[in-house]
Amino acid sequence: MTQTLRLGRVAGIPVGVHWSVLVIMALLVQGLATAVLPTSAPGRPNWVYWATAVGAAVLFLLSLLAHELAHALVARYYGIRVQRVTLWLLGGVAELTDEAPHARADLFVAGAGPLTSVVAAAAFGGGVVAAAVLGAPAVLTAALVWLALINAILAVFNLLPGAPLDGGRVLRAILWRIRGDREQANLVATRAGHVIGLLLILAGMAEVLSTGQLRGLWLGIVGWFLMSAATAEQANARYRALLGKLPVRDVMNPYPLSGNPDQSVDDFTRTVASRAHHRAFPLRDWYGRPAGMVRLADVARVPIEARPSTRLGEVATRPDLVPVVAAARPAAEIAPVVARSDLVLVVEDDLLVGVVSQADIARAAELARQP
Template sequence: MTESRLRIARLFGIPISIDASWLLIFALVTFSLATSYFPARYPHWSPPAYWAVGLATSLLFFLSVLLHELAHSLMTQALGQRVRGITLFIFGGVAELEEEPRRALDEFLIAAVGPATSLALGASFFFLGWLAPTVHVQAAGRYLGFVNVLLALFNLIPGFPLDGGRIFRSLVWAVTGSFTRASRIASGVGEAVAWVFILFGALLALRGLVFNGLWLAFIGWFLLNAARTSYRQVVLEEALKNVYVQDFMRRQVPLTSPEETLAGLAERILREGERAYLVAADGRVLGIVTLKDVRKVPPEAHPLTPVVQIMTPAARLRTVSPSATLWDAFRLMTEEDIHQIPVVDELHRLQGLVRRNDILRYMQMRSELGQL
């Protein structure tokens, strides 16, 4: 997903964001409720009533989607794992978990609580619509009851990474005892389901239902990508968890001193082809300076600026220990959006450096050797 998100709230410590694409679907749902769905079923309302009920219904629909994702997130937290955040986007919502569930049962509970929440919401809205004294609330309740049940059923389709696919994976995992194998099987089924969506959508479009057909095909395309990406993520995580930083890191670390000027450093960058230098004095790491940092200073100031002025100081530096796994290092680099991470022992002595590019090249080579 792109970085066009807006943070709107924080619930139970979980950041809630909306993606720019969500505004489009929100407007579309509100518009079609106010101009087509409600007018077709309730022809005698005033125009402002259509818009008011349409807007309120649309908001409650997306609140329902949020509650569905919140249910996944709270279950994840209850099982002792962290949630990065919830984002609403054009196809609904997504709760990003920090890492894969630890046990098959955890995965089952985290996946199943979403559709269960939507079903409970659907029943509540039907009940509310049935009890309500005014026709407007009845109409909204009926619609919201219907879409929440639909949301639950759609999510129960056994195509990974939909909830149904995750439930399926947890069952295969429980039976085979292998998370990687379960992921491969579930992703394969997920891809097959995605292709059914795409083909069925194309068929509908050819039959004249262009919008619905394209929409279905679009969802299928999204699911196809998601199934492939999630599987690659699993392979990456499994592979990197079995390698230790001390066996992988570069022990020859590019070093510079605090008083070296940027002009001198720039010359070395060109000659040595390195993008990051650790700043050290007397065997201690003082910070790190990268090509990106150098670029922020105008070239005419390079001869007069010492490295110490622009480096990221050691206090703000993320490091890993030699006994950490490559997965720990990779995750930290992804989270912090950094390209390299110094390896230090418990006495804060520099042992080496892990670079993201080296990890990616390593994975590429393992894949070419048929090891993944």
């Protein structure tokens, strides 16, 4: 997911927010300031409710960030590369470049997020007790109660047993460990995700029809997202079944147009980007090794007057954040990675020999269906 605003790095992991976070931020602040806080602590000036609501919403977003960073840090512990962590309308996402090496890693990466939310709920609950003992203002206590409850709800919701929720990943890891078949375990988890998504949509419709209010639309949106994400994961599973042991070298584009990190943005735009209908390009150094990836969006952010003096490597995605696979690796194994990335770089003897895009995977799958 594209980051509208990059906040920096945490333990070397790029952290940012999508513009849609403003929507959830506005909804949270408005609901807290006009309903939750006045009901729990009546009689305060409006500015107190609004100021407290903003603080509580910021703390909630930070707890969401902690949830996603927990996934990312545990993933790195198991050697899974993390591309970035992004907060957006429906929460957050830790974008992992690689698949879990085994069921144990899959389980711990999935469980780290909900566990962090439980810890956050307990911490805010402790804050409620401390506020009561110290005689803190009732509006502050109400905000802490809300933060404890919302983090507990987040943990429980994420543990529902259907992909792409964390509970679906946990279910997949358990079935993978028991049956020894990752693909079958993933299929069960994505089917469960479809069911949960459909139930949420139906529940949202029922709430709208029974109450005449639009709050149920939120449940419907969440359910639609779950069903869409589960469908995408099922598609990846089908790719893996179709492609079998076909190596990446038989799927990749072996002649990709590429840039050099020392090249100016202006020169790259004129000599490379303008000659191809691509939105992302690999970079290779003078020795032919992969040196990152640059997107047209990265180039577009550089002011025109600064492009002759700006090196491509300054705006490109760093090499350690770009998915890189061996040419001999089965293409089926990288289908989920390709689905999450614009490009996957292919190497042989440490040299860049090609790239794989979603179109390349789709074409290979279509050919595999031919008799």
